[in-house]
Amino acid sequence: MADPTRIVIIGTGLAGATAAGELRAQGYSGQLVLLGQDTHRPYELPALSKGILLGEATDPDWVHDESFYAERDIDLRLSTVVSSVGDHEVVEAGGTRHPFDRLLLATGSTPRRLEQLPGAGLAGLRTLRTLDDSRALRAELTAGTRVVIVGGGWIGCEVAAAARSHGAEVTVIDPVSLPLRGVLGDTVAGVFRDLHTEHGVTWRLGTGVTGFTGESTVTGVSLDDGTTLPADLVLLAVGAAPRVELARAMGLDLAEGGVAVDAGLRTSAPDVYAVGDLAAHDHPRHPGRLRIEHWANAKDQGAHVARNLLGAHDPYTASPYFFSDQYDLGMEFRGLADPATDELVVRGDLAAREFIAFWLRDGAVRAAMNVNLWDDGEALGALVDNGVRVEPAKLVAGDLASMMG
Incomplete structure (x- = not known):
């Protein structure tokens, strides 16, 4: 495998930016292009549902200092849409072409929006994935605001905690009997239910959502028990879908909703790798494939893949890790x-x-x-x-x- 002279990374999130930085740290001196749709330079996601929503910070943890990319000759292109990937060439929507010897896909995921439900297009239905999402949501979490959160997973619970800290009235809806039950089981999930109850959160567990009411802006959430919850703001925290559109168009093998990669994070196409939320990884220590949507996985896979982009084929063996802060x-x-x-x-x-x-x-x-x-x-x-x-x-x-x- 010849040493690459041109590496392109699609995705300016934590995984892609970490990989770019590590490539330079490993001594790679060739052309390095980092493309992404976000308008902000690469940042980490945890603060979006924690420090920023709590009002403890206005900015996220940036992956690198603002000057980092220019100083290391990393061609960072923000607000950039990739329209296609051909034979060792990436094409921007505006027509700019980027030949590559190696390509890294780090396109992440996008929040699910329950688009099949009536009223899903109303204003006031929020998701939380970007820095702009977090800042806008923080501005609306005020005392007395009626916040309805659809989904009792980690994001739903963290936003509930932040909203209560600002005095908002919070109701969380989930079709299962306990928040986080699928991850933690009944006993430990009960700890989180009780924690939020003590802080004033209202639970509507074992209940599904059938739609959203309102004229142009959401005013309520309809439930499958026939009731409607009044709402000034609704957060949809029902998971995220990997952004596989480019990978599918490239004909890459898909698995577990994402892109199938081997132990070394290599896809089914020559010279193409994938990391982060996107990667369905053939983990050496776990049966089947793992696709992990957590901060540490994006950061660690981004760092690990750099050596493999430069010709190694080291297996990624780290265990999944994540953290949460609530009250x-x-x-x-x-x-x-x-x-x-x-x-x-x-x-x-x-x-x-x-x-x-x-x-x-x-x-x-x-x-x-x-x-x-x-x-x-x-x-x-x-x-x-x-x-x-x-x-x-x-x-x-x-x-x-x-x-x-």
Whole structure:
């Protein structure tokens, strides 16, 4: 495989910008083009549902300083739409062409909008994905505003916490019986339900949405139990869809809703790689393919793929990781759990919201979540990464560092 002289990255989010920076750090001196539709230079997403909405920050965490790209001869092209990818050539909508030796797809994902429901086009229906989304939403989260959140996942819960901190009236709707149930299972999900209830959130769980009411602007959310919730603002937090349009047009193999990549993040096409939300990864330590929509995955895959773009083929083996902050609860989650079948082991005090939850499969630790406890991160990472087999009683009361494997 000849050394590349021209690398093009499509996507100016965290994954793409991290890859560009790491390519220069690895000594790559060839042409490097970074294309994306956003009007802002690359930034990280966590602050959008946390610090910015809480009013603790006005800007996100920028991936690099503003001068970084010019100083390292990275051709950063914002507000740029790619219309097609041909044989080793990217074409912008305006006609500009970018030949490449290697191409990285880091196009991310876009929020789902429930477009099939009546009233889905009304003003006042918000999603949260971009810096502009976050700033606009923050301006509307004021005391007394009736906020209805459709979806009790991580984004829905974090926005609920931010909205309550500003005195908004918050109702969260979800068709399942507990928020975050699919990720955490009943026991731990109950902790988050109770946390929000104590802070004044109204839950409409086990309830579906049938449409939205209003003339030009949304005024209510219709539910499948026949009731309508009044709303000044509605946030749709029902997941995101990978942006696979270019990949599909290129004829790349798709999987798990995204682009199929091998252990080294290479797609089915020669010289084309994919990372972040887009990548359905053949992970060496997990069966099947993983497509992870979390900050750490985008950052770590972006950094990892740089060496492979330069000719290596190192497998990406990192465990999934994410974090959340809601009111006075902070947590970190490592690994991949199946709460429906994995054995749950809890160390600490659920009621006090100071605990570590472990999920075991066939006696091995597959995932761990620390809540308001911060001293055992290294041990938890090792337990998950190594799939350590350990007796539940030792996890509850033993020295975690001694079990790292």
